Amino acid sequence: MGNLSSLMFPLLLVLLAVPLFLSARKQKRAMAEQQQLQSSLQPGDKVMTTSGLYGTVADASHDTTIDIEISEGVVTRWLRAAIREKVAETDDVVIVAEEDEAEVTTPKVAEPLDHNAKK
Numbered sequence: 001m002g003n004l005s006s007l008m009f010p011l012l013l014v015l016l017a018v019p020l021f022l023s024a025r026k027q028k029r030a031m032a033e034q035q036q037l038q039s040s041l042q043p044g045d046k047v048m049t050t051s052g053l054y055g056t057v058a059d060a061s062h063d064t065t066i067d068i069e070i071s072e073g074v075v076t077r078w079l080r081a082a083i084r085e086k087v088a089e090t091d092d093v094v095i096v097a098e099e100d101e102a103e104v105t106t107p108k109v110a111e112p113l114d115h116n117a118k119k
Contacts, residue, residue, distance in 0.1 A: 045086055049078060066083065
């Protein structure tokens with residue numbers, strides 16, 4: 001019995017240490033990949049930030065920040081660390097109606113609700 005209990009502690013130590021070691025390696029590798037992505041960004045790259053904002057890199061010449069064009073002519077400055085991933089370029093489809101086909105509508109505002117009215 002004494003021999004079995006003397007083997008339990010090293011066995012438990014190994015069973016707990018191995019998963020911790022493997023998860024630390026995996027996390028370290030993911031951080032290295034993220035840093036490599038953030039340092040490799042070039043103007044024209046399509047990116048998504050950690051907050052879900054999509055845009056195009058306009059200027060990547062700064063060490064800690066990056067300028068992203070989020071709409072035509074609208075450029076915002078972000079920390080490089082806020083860039084989550086590069087996104088695949090897609091063909092933006094814009095449908096433009098002919099002027100004579102365009103239906104002109106005016107917005108309609110609903111009447112305010114009367115909460116005191118009885119049905």
